Amino acid sequence: MTDLQATLRFQLRRKTADLHHRLDTRIGAFRTRADYGCYLRSAELFRRLAEPELAAATERGWFGDWRPGLVHDALLADLDDCGLAPAPHVERIIPFEDPAQAWGALYVAEGASLGAIILLQRAEAIGCSASLGARHLAAQAQRSTPWPRFTALLDSRTDLDSERMVDGARLMFVAALACFAPTSACSEPVKTVAAIA
Numbered sequence: 001m002t003d004l005q006a007t008l009r010f011q012l013r014r015k016t017a018d019l020h021h022r023l024d025t026r027i028g029a030f031r032t033r034a035d036y037g038c039y040l041r042s043a044e045l046f047r048r049l050a051e052p053e054l055a056a057a058t059e060r061g062w063f064g065d066w067r068p069g070l071v072h073d074a075l076l077a078d079l080d081d082c083g084l085a086p087a088p089h090v091e092r093i094i095p096f097e098d099p100a101q102a103w104g105a106l107y108v109a110e111g112a113s114l115g116a117i118i119l120l121q122r123a124e125a126i127g128c129s130a131s132l133g134a135r136h137l138a139a140q141a142q143r144s145t146p147w148p149r150f151t152a153l154l155d156s157r158t159d160l161d162s163e164r165m166v167d168g169a170r171l172m173f174v175a176a177l178a179c180f181a182p183t184s185a186c187s188e189p190v191k192t193v194a195a196i197a
């Protein structure tokens with residue numbers, strides 16, 4: 001294994017690759033507006049659950065000077081652009097118990113900006129844009145610029161338990177998978193999202 005592959009970032013990438021693959025497959029290509037609407041409702045649900053936890057961890061000083069990219073407001077605007085209502089409220093949220101777990105979760109939230117570049121192109125192909133329906137993807141895609149700075153910071157946190165970071169990252173991916181499940185945000189009625197706790 002090279003030094004690069006031994007970094008925290010690459011450990012996280014390797015140990016969450018199965019979940020990332022499942023999420024990619026679940027989100028799919030959204031070739032139609034109906035598909036995109038379903039994606040939007042799922043994404044809003046996910047960010048509604050995750051972002052308050054990221055904000056709370058920030059307030060506790062767990063991320064130092066790093067400020068997570070928050071796109072929930074942009075997602076609400078995107079839903080509004082598309083004439084869609086948010087998916088019903090879910091009670092359960094993702095609790096981050098310690099800085100290591102929170103950093104693992106943050107890795108997933110920030111890494112989503114890389115996939116957003118691809119998703120933005122797909123959204124543009126069906127008529128959305130940075131000012132209509134795909135505001136959150138444009139905002140996330142822009143965050144791919146600070147990604148190298150983020151991974152450098154992540155890799156410097158050798159004081160944190162790496163297995164605990166993996167736990168946090170996997171928990172975040174599992175939460176996303178639950179939100180993107182066809183039964184969560186794309187069919188009515190929805191009462192709870194399973195597997196989030």
Ligand code: HEM
Nearest residue numbers: 009013023024027028107108109111112114115116118176
């Ligand atoms: C269809 C949807 C998605 C596609 C096509 C996609 C695609 C990608 C691609 C191409 C990368 C760059 C990989 C690399 O640099 O080697 C990436 C990275 C990443 N994505 Fe996704 N992604 C999607 C959705 C998501 C979502 C919803 C999340 C989080 C909830 C996510 C989390 C991540 C993370 C954490 C990374 C960083 C991996 C690394 O360390 O390089 N992705 N994604």
